[in-house]
Amino acid sequence: MPEEPGLILEFPLEHYRFEIAGEASSKIKQVVRQLGVNAQTARRISVCAYEAELNAIIHAYGGFMRVRVLPDRTELEVTDAGPGIPDIEAAMREGFSTAPDNIREMGFGAGMGLPNMARSADEFEIRSSPENGTWIRMLVRH
Numbered sequence: 001m002p003e004e005p006g007l008i009l010e011f012p013l014e015h016y017r018f019e020i021a022g023e024a025s026s027k028i029k030q031v032v033r034q035l036g037v038n039a040q041t042a043r044r045i046s047v048c049a050y051e052a053e054l055n056a057i058i059h060a061y062g063g064f065m066r067v068r069v070l071p072d073r074t075e076l077e078v079t080d081a082g083p084g085i086p087d088i089e090a091a092m093r094e095g096f097s098t099a100p101d102n103i104r105e106m107g108f109g110a111g112m113g114l115p116n117m118a119r120s121a122d123e124f125e126i127r128s129s130p131e132n133g134t135w136i137r138m139l140v141r142h
Contacts (some may be wrong), residue, residue: 006070007031013056013063013080021057025050028067032074037142045074047120048138051113058103059083060133072117073122076138085128092118 001055011024029046033039039083049065056063060082068075085091091098094115121138128134 002014003072004068005116006068007035009067009069011053011067013053013060013065013067013078015057017057019128021054022050024053028074028076030081032069033067037069037074039094041140041142047115048076050141051117051120052076052136052138055134055137056082056115057100058099063133067113073139073141076121076136076140078134078136080133082133084130084135085126086130088126088128 009028011027013024014020021083025046028049029042032045033092037045049067052065056065056078060080063080066077087090090096092114094112113127117136117138119132120140122141123139124136126134
């Protein structure tokens with residue numbers, strides 16, 4: 001079955017590139033607002049994107065975010081070449097973090113990324129392994 005048409009946005013996510021952290025989520029929020037998505041929904045989309053963006057920058061060795069904006073929903077898919085998440089259940093708990101001290105000192109790594117993504121999305125899926133890194137899919141209905 002062919003994929004539904006929609007606006008596609010793609011962003012590379014580079015390890016420890018904190019100077020560009022938030023650029024992808026800001027661009028996504030701007031685009032969905034221009035397409036008529038209400039402010040509250042655009043904020044939820046932006047939270048999903050920002051948290052995924054930061055997790056890839058902090059924990060992965062590089063990654064990629066693909067966003068598809070459709071009339072009734074926005075789909076976000078993030079893949080990374082990271083070390084994987086050893087315990088997804090633990091990582092989904094608020095406050096759980098494996099971020100090193102230097103990242104926490106910069107104000108990141110508070111352990112809210114995955115819980116915020118799951119809470120902000122209408123649908124949230126995650127798969128992770130040391131061999132394949134992490135894959136996250138989120139859907140936010142408009």
